Amino acid sequence: MRHIVIIGNGISGITAARHIRKRSDDRITVVSGESDHFYSRTALMYIYMGHMRYAHTKPYEDHFWAKNGIDLVRGWVERVDTTSRELELSDGRWITWDVLLVASGSRSNLFGWPGQDLRGVQGLYGLQDLERMERDTTGVRQAVVVGGGLIGVELAEMLHSRGIHVTFLVREPRFWGRVLPEAGSHLIERHLREHGIDLRLGTGLQELVDDGTGRVKAVRTTNREEFPAGFVGIGVGVSPNIGFLQGSGVSTDRGVLVNGFLETNVRDVYAAGDCAQLQAHPEPGRPAIEAVWYTGRMMGEAVARTITGERTAYDPGPWFNSAKFFDIEYQTYGRVPAILDEGHDAHTWEHPDGRRSLHLVWEKASRRFLGVNALGVRLRHEVFDAWLRQGASIDAVVAGLERAHFDPEFHRRYVRDLAQSFMPVVP
Amino acid sequence: MSRSDRSLSLAGPHHLGVGSTRLAAWGAGTGTMVLVAALFGFGADHPALVLGVGWGALALAVLLVIRGRYVGKPAGVRNDGVFHRSLTARGAIAWALGIAFTAYYVALYWFPESIAGITRLFDPLSRLLRGRPADQWFAYGGFYTFAVLVMGAKFLVKYRHSRYQTWRTVSVMFFQLGFAFLLPAFLALMQRPEFYFSYFWPLDYDALWPGTVGSFSTTTLGLWAIGIGLVLTFVATPVLTFLYGKRWYCSWVCGCGGLAETAGDPFRQLSDKSLKAWKIERWMVHGVLLLITLLTALLWVNSALEGGWLGSFSQGFAKAYGFVIGAVFSGVVGVGFYPLLGSRVWCRFGCPMAAYLGIVQRFFSRFRITTNGGQCISCGNCSTYCEMGIDVRSYAQRGQDIVRASCVGCGICAEVCPRGVLRLENGDWKLRLEER
Structure with missing residues (x-):
């Protein structure tokens, strides 16, 4: 019986632990400094907003782990020794392992701004961040959020739910401009403003101002404006959390370098999730690090197979993702770039209420369907997944859109509106 | 620019403003006090006015909450602060409300004379609709329907972006007002037995008992009522549940469900999700279905043998069922404990109809x-x-x-x-x- 030690109890580590347990009798230990039990990181915002309590965010009841023979150890990993096959926790405890899975996730980026260590300035990644935010937003009336991505908009919504006025600084000229096509950006921008968010596009963070007690009181922007802020939320992306691997002999770049089987350069050491950097992504064109819930889960499942003897390549299939911007849900299937590539064509349908849109992309010459973005409309995953895997044509997709309708019963079938609006451009 | 500048002056665009909260609290307080005072004979000379003021103040409170929380704001899921508020997170207010509800149910079932002051408030309405003074059950039906309509209106605004929620809520409001309140009142006015077409066996547990069938079958209307009841139980229920699931009844028609979906909506998050609760639920709810089926059969056997075989046993069994399941479970625990255990305790652990629908589903x-x-x-x-x-x-x-x-x-x-x-x-x- 081997001892399999997993660093990190997030979605990757826990998915791996569960699948290893299903497939073997090996001893499994999951180490986490963040929490005693697995909880859903994506639900952090809802705890702050009072939609749920922490306990609600735990997908398994506490008795699940002992019942399934998964040992949980609370502690931060300090360093890893791959020759003696041991790791050391920050409290001095040592754990020996036969197989090691690094699933240690990310940490929030901070780009060296003056004043970034002031109290009341933070990112949002884990439970400790939530505790700090709870403490540091008490009594705050005005806040600034930096970074026009998914965490930035979550921070804005959280603060807004507590009646805190939010100034939202986005460095790019439009919201989530590296990911969303232009019309989609504008749709979200309108919605944020409808909620009373003071959205400042093309505005970056310059520095944070001390109130004299070590606490933030204002921010200065790259446009030389100053905004009062009792709290500053930073959502400018994340980087792999792998500092403890220094000197371990495990090859790293920005993340832990892994091959297509999620194996590192050291035998019996694997990596999965946010912290893993693929040397070659199985889906061409996709980034080497994808810090996304879904990919983390798929990596966890794949690496569990490999660890238990069925060497399995990580194969995530067609890209998909989802998010929610205040009240507007976002789903994407396939590849929908922010700016249309050469030789591709796109069609956008937007509802007159300006709160929902669908955006299709295809290859001009072959008419092969490439991807779809949905804002404020729910689409059926398995239908689009099948179209993408089959290489369906845009015409077949438009003709079959009815099957992809996933909004609740009695709701208008917006896919029909999309199909109708598409007609004129089809020769 | 102007939009963001304007928002600077707003303390919290999403929170119920302090002014609205205070006014809503005053409204709820006034309404409650008027109704409590009626217990001690207050307003006996002007029952319609007092009931109007009491209901009006409560409705105003709900209206203020609607205005503060939803009106003028983008539509969407609004569960902000649910676990921060005393009322919805099992705080002191929730306990107080739970105790008050429970006390009302206890009085309603076993000490109706103690709430006669409130019953009297319903005399004018009862005379108008039924041509006779109110009893405690008419008053209860009045409160129940009022709660479904007012809190239904709140639910409609809260989920105005969802057509499924809109239609479903309109449906439970319609069935409560029409089938559970006005139609029985009209039957009473016509000197007919009160019959609820939206409740049937096994939820309406004595609907198929020999005693009920005997008393109903003396009139043509009564025979029709029994026939309709049988069709609803044994034909419509399995067919509709096959087509649409148990929701056609539980969250579109049923009065217990109607109350849970409207007045109970603020408490839905309090239900127990543990595996243990599920295990208890399965034993209990199916146990109750078994019990009522057995009991109904026993009563018929007893009736056929003219009491010769089972003696008074089946009657005692029937009484015990009425007390434990009909009153304590569905009333006191089912609704009284809304603010502590969530809105569907009865439906989940006790309702034999839900068990039957559930097996089909x-x-x-x-x-x-x-x-x-x-x-x-x-x-x-x-x-x-x-x-x-x-x-x-x-x-x-x-x-x-x-x-x-x-x-x-x-x-x-x-x-x-x-x-x-x-x-x-x-x-x-x-x-x-x-x-x-």
Whole structure:
């Protein structure tokens, strides 16, 4: 019986632990400094907003782990020794392992701004961040959020739910401009403003101002404006959390370098999730690090197979993702770039209420369907997944859109509106 | 620019403003005090006016909450602060309300004379509708219907972006007002036995007892009523449940469900989601169904043998059922404990109708909640807001469709899901349990 030690109890580590347990009798230990039990990181915002309590965010009841023979150890990993096959926790405890899975996730980026260590300035990644935010937003009336991505908009919504006025600084000229096509950006921008968010596009963070007690009181922007802020939320992306691997002999770049089987350069050491950097992504064109819930889960499942003897390549299939911007849900299937590539064509349908849109992309010459973005409309995953895997044509997709309708019963079938609006451009 | 500048002056665009909260509290307080004072004979000379003022003040309070929380704001899921508020997070206010509700039910069932002051307030309305003075049950029906309508209106505004929620809520409001309140009153006015077409056996547990059948079968209307009841129980129920799931009844028609979906909506998150609760639920709810089936059969056997075989045993059994299940469980615990245990305790643990519908739904129905591929993020909103205590997430995160006997199809899991993962559907019933 081997001892399999997993660093990190997030979605990757826990998915791996569960699948290893299903497939073997090996001893499994999951180490986490963040929490005693697995909880859903994506639900952090809802705890702050009072939609749920922490306990609600735990997908398994506490008795699940002992019942399934998964040992949980609370502690931060300090360093890893791959020759003696041991790791050391920050409290001095040592754990020996036969197989090691690094699933240690990310940490929030901070780009060296003056004043970034002031109290009341933070990112949002884990439970400790939530505790700090709870403490540091008490009594705050005005806040600034930096970074026009998914965490930035979550921070804005959280603060807004507590009646805190939010100034939202986005460095790019439009919201989530590296990911969303232009019309989609504008749709979200309108919605944020409808909620009373003071959205400042093309505005970056310059520095944070001390109130004299070590606490933030204002921010200065790259446009030389100053905004009062009792709290500053930073959502400018994340980087792999792998500092403890220094000197371990495990090859790293920005993340832990892994091959297509999620194996590192050291035998019996694997990596999965946010912290893993693929040397070659199985889906061409996709980034080497994808810090996304879904990919983390798929990596966890794949690496569990490999660890238990069925060497399995990580194969995530067609890209998909989802998010929610205040009240507007976002789903994407396939590849929908922010700016249309050469030789591709796109069609956008937007509802007159300006709160929902669908955006299709295809290859001009072959008419092969490439991807779809949905804002404020729910689409059926398995239908689009099948179209993408089959290489369906845009015409077949438009003709079959009815099957992809996933909004609740009695709701208008917006896919029909999309199909109708598409007609004129089809020769 | 002007828009963001304007918002600077707003303390909290999303929170119920302090002014609105205070006014709503005053309204609720006034309404409650007027009704409590009526217990001690206050307003006996002007019952209609006093009831009007009491209801008016309560309705105003709800209206102020609607205005403060939803009106003038973008439509969407608004559960901000649910676990921060005393009322909705089992705080002191929730306990006080739970105790008050429970006391009312105890008085209603066993000490009706103690609430005669309130019953008298309903005399004018009862005379108008039924041509006779009110009894405690008419007053109870009045409060019940008032709660479904006022809190239904709040629910309609809260979920105004969802047509499924809108239609469902209009439906429960219609059935409560029309079938559970006005129609029985009209039958009373016509000197007919009060009959509730929206309740039938086994929920209306004595509807098929020999005594009831005997007394109803003396008139043509009574025979019709029994016939309709039989068709509803043994034909309409399985057919409609096969087509649409148990929701056609539990969250579209039923009065208990109607109250849970409207007045109970603020408490849906309090249901117990543990595996243990599910185990208890299965034994209890099916036990009650077994009990009422057995009891009904016994009563008929006893009636056929003219009491010769079972003596007074079946009558005693019937009385005990009426007390424990009919009064204590469905009334005192079922509604009295809303603010502490959530809104569907009766439906989940005690209702024999739900058990019957559930068996049909589990094994012979096209209804399921479809999970949208791999899009679940395990956040837990669906499970938290499931009033029936179903751990919806445990299915969704595995990409499985949800087929559970207890699901009443309220559709709130699909509303609160931030990733559009869940959809209530009727489809091919053989395919629904297959792993995808």
